[in-house]
Amino acid sequence: MEFFERFAIPHPSIAIYASMVAAGLTMIAVIAGLTYFKKWGYLWREWITTVDHKRIGIMYLISALLMLFRGGVDAIMMRAQLAVPENKLLDAQHYNEIFTTHGVVMILFMAMPFIIFFMNFVVPLQIGARDVAFPRLNALSFWLFFMGAMLFNISFMVGGSPDAGWTSYFPLADGESVGSHYYMIAIQIAGIGTLMTGINFITTILKMRAPGMTLMKMPMFTWASLITSVIIVFAFPVLTVALAMGTMDLLFGTQFFTLDNGGMAMLWANLFWVWGHPEVYILILPAFGIYSEIISTFSRRNLYGYKSMVGSMVLISLLSFVVWAHHFFTMGQGAFANSIFSITTMAIAVPTGVKIFNWLLTLWKGKIEFTTPMLYSTLFIPLFTLGGVTGVMLAMSAADYQYHNTMFLVAHFHNVIIPGVVFAMLAGLTFYWPKMFGFMLNEKIGKWTAWLLSIGFLLAFMPMYVTGLDGQARRMYTYSESTGFGPLNMVSFIGAAIMAVGFVLIVYNIYYSVRYASRDISADPWDARTLEWATHTPVPEYNFAITPEVASSEALWDVKKKDHVLFKGDYEKIHMPNNSGVPFIMSCIFFAWGFSLVFSLWIPAIITTIGIFVCMTLRSFEKDHGHYISVKEIEDTESELRGA
Amino acid sequence: MSELFPLKQVMGFVFSLVLTAVALGVYYFDMSFAVGMTVLLVTAFLQAGLQLVVFMHAGETEDKGAIYTNVYYGVIIALVTVFGTLLALVWDMG
Numbered sequence A: 001m002e003f004f005e006r007f008a009i010p011h012p013s014i015a016i017y018a019s020m021v022a023a024g025l026t027m028i029a030v031i032a033g034l035t036y037f038k039k040w041g042y043l044w045r046e047w048i049t050t051v052d053h054k055r056i057g058i059m060y061l062i063s064a065l066l067m068l069f070r071g072g073v074d075a076i077m078m079r080a081q082l083a084v085p086e087n088k089l090l091d092a093q094h095y096n097e098i099f100t101t102h103g104v105v106m107i108l109f110m111a112m113p114f115i116i117f118f119m120n121f122v123v124p125l126q127i128g129a130r131d132v133a134f135p136r137l138n139a140l141s142f143w144l145f146f147m148g149a150m151l152f153n154i155s156f157m158v159g160g161s162p163d164a165g166w167t168s169y170f171p172l173a174d175g176e177s178v179g180s181h182y183y184m185i186a187i188q189i190a191g192i193g194t195l196m197t198g199i200n201f202i203t204t205i206l207k208m209r210a211p212g213m214t215l216m217k218m219p220m221f222t223w224a225s226l227i228t229s230v231i232i233v234f235a236f237p238v239l240t241v242a243l244a245m246g247t248m249d250l251l252f253g254t255q256f257f258t259l260d261n262g263g264m265a266m267l268w269a270n271l272f273w274v275w276g277h278p279e280v281y282i283l284i285l286p287a288f289g290i291y292s293e294i295i296s297t298f299s300r301r302n303l304y305g306y307k308s309m310v311g312s313m314v315l316i317s318l319l320s321f322v323v324w325a326h327h328f329f330t331m332g333q334g335a336f337a338n339s340i341f342s343i344t345t346m347a348i349a350v351p352t353g354v355k356i357f358n359w360l361l362t363l364w365k366g367k368i369e370f371t372t373p374m375l376y377s378t379l380f381i382p383l384f385t386l387g388g389v390t391g392v393m394l395a396m397s398a399a400d401y402q403y404h405n406t407m408f409l410v411a412h413f414h415n416v417i418i419p420g421v422v423f424a425m426l427a428g429l430t431f432y433w434p435k436m437f438g439f440m441l442n443e444k445i446g447k448w449t450a451w452l453l454s455i456g457f458l459l460a461f462m463p464m465y466v467t468g469l470d471g472q473a474r475r476m477y478t479y480s481e482s483t484g485f486g487p488l489n490m491v492s493f494i495g496a497a498i499m500a501v502g503f504v505l506i507v508y509n510i511y512y513s514v515r516y517a518s519r520d521i522s523a524d525p526w527d528a529r530t531l532e533w534a535t536h537t538p539v540p541e542y543n544f545a546i547t548p549e550v551a552s553s554e555a556l557w558d559v560k561k562k563d564h565v566l567f568k569g570d571y572e573k574i575h576m577p578n579n580s581g582v583p584f585i586m587s588c589i590f591f592a593w594g595f596s597l598v599f600s601l602w603i604p605a606i607i608t609t610i611g612i613f614v615c616m617t618l619r620s621f622e623k624d625h626g627h628y629i630s631v632k633e634i635e636d637t638e639s640e641l642r643g644a
Numbered sequence B: 001m002s003e004l005f006p007l008k009q010v011m012g013f014v015f016s017l018v019l020t021a022v023a024l025g026v027y028y029f030d031m032s033f034a035v036g037m038t039v040l041l042v043t044a045f046l047q048a049g050l051q052l053v054v055f056m057h058a059g060e061t062e063d064k065g066a067i068y069t070n071v072y073y074g075v076i077i078a079l080v081t082v083f084g085t086l087l088a089l090v091w092d093m094g
């Protein structure tokens, strides 16, 4: 019995017990459903073992959407708690656990897989490749991310959720429960997956572009993905090291981030943000890439200022590494250090502004067509700019003493993240949906969603700027009536509820479109400009039957307007990688390894460590030469897809 | 004969052993902290560069440009991070 006590949650509530029951029932329903419909084999062959970048992308997408709802429920609970003063819906401990989970889930398990979904699905198609450079590594990346996310998500039901904020500052994180262990280890596992994704995409983009596609002829989303991957490769190792040090402090009694014996708690904050600030650019640059594609497609003209777009991204990637201390202006360093980081921070506004103007100038002489993706993109420009302006306010270190740790900051970062990243994800999802699934999402519901989300967003977050300046602190589970924050927080709650309706509409839109949307659409339903629209829908396993040859960044537009010929020559047999179950199995072992470490179960921890190395050794000695798709098979597939 | 003998690799191997021995010297000989650290830092970076160029063939393919750009980018970011951290947490900490 004593052994099992460690798995109990230290701070239970009815909501948590209800979630346990719900989680249990969902598991049973999924297992029963798969068995009843005899889908286990299908699931294993077509999805779990797949190395196809399109399918891996779709699995990232599903995970991201699930996590969006997990994080969204957390958000609604917090806003409900704060809606009226001295509310008793949640107590302080639960509020702490919820904002911590919300932050981690939204950033690492929602936004990250969402951008990686786009990179996976779009980049190989956009550069005319058959897959990524290392397909099996890609599968491992996904499964590690997935298992890390799952490990984090069970924390509130098994052993207790982390409660020290998504930044998990020491010494606060050095708590009694296993929450911080979950934080360190789950993020570590997912982070290793992300790091491998970065390496994979740098190689893919540098080595596998179609003939004729020089670096300066790459579509903008591919450029954004390249720069993002570079930032990943340089930023994530810092996180890896910091998490490893933190884990050792928590599990093995080292003293890196403690307050005595030469430890330095501030070093954690420092390392966290050395990774953390580049991380926000990892999220926003692909979003910018998506907006660039959408804005030029629906302005019916080429993107204005291609070179300055690329240049500003390169500059942003460098600057993103020299600003991190703006997250702790108030930690005690002097005016000199703060001034330096203030100035570097403000400098980032310049390349970002260049990009905003380029989009505006693209719209300027364009023939604008307001589809749902375009609606999101045009809503993005003013809303994001608002967040950018408050960002420059926060960058002034002297003034930051006023804003620091208040709702003003919370309003700012949601103001850049929601219109910047979330809108891009939804715009991109609507844009690429027909390429993935062969039918379009309903435009009318889509536009309703975009407007509801924007209005809800403004109502939810504008009041926080005001209460923040008035001194409402972040991460506080309640406030007294005499502060006068009550009415504005109620407005915030209404805004959050409207956003919730928006998110439910997305699900309804998917349901509605699955049932009613026409399946009779072309492979290029938006009249787009880049290579990913030049192949069939559904995209065949090998992407392009003949490797395309391109002459500009808008290869498909050249075909339409300049009689460019993309596909020259005859079919040849195509070499493709084989599926493999090892990435999945290895990631399951990683999950067990993480779980064992969280609860300091040393014997399973040692066994699983050995298991991980066994998997890697097997891979080293495995001979897997992939397989060929014969010319006959290509001809059959092609004529079938053309006929359809 | 000269084509068959990997002179560069053998020399590299000897040199990396020498670097290791010098670094080990810090432990065996009595020297001030500053001198010891300097020796360690210099030998460490020479060692890393040696491995990269001689044994990991950084400059031997058409991807030379991309590889070195990445390495320089990484070095710049590492230096900025180290010195920025020192600035914020040590030099300018009141």
Ligand code: HEM
Pocket: A072, A075, A076, A078, A079, A099, A100, A102, A103, A104, A106, A107, A110, A111, A164, A165, A166, A167, A410, A414, A417, A418, A422, A460, A473, A474, A475, A476, A496, A499
């Ligand atoms: C859908 C609408 C959303 C609402 C209503 C919402 C609401 C909130 C609230 C109330 C807090 C806690 C404020 C406090 O007491 O400190 C919070 C924190 C946070 N949110 Fe959101 N949020 C939303 C979406 C997002 C998204 C999309 C992201 C990121 C992709 C995000 C990232 C964060 C982060 C990082 C924190 C800080 C957590 C911490 O303090 O450790 N949120 N959010």
Ligand SMILES: [Cu+2]
Pocket: A276, A277, A280, A323, A324, A326, A327
């Ligand atoms: Cu930052």
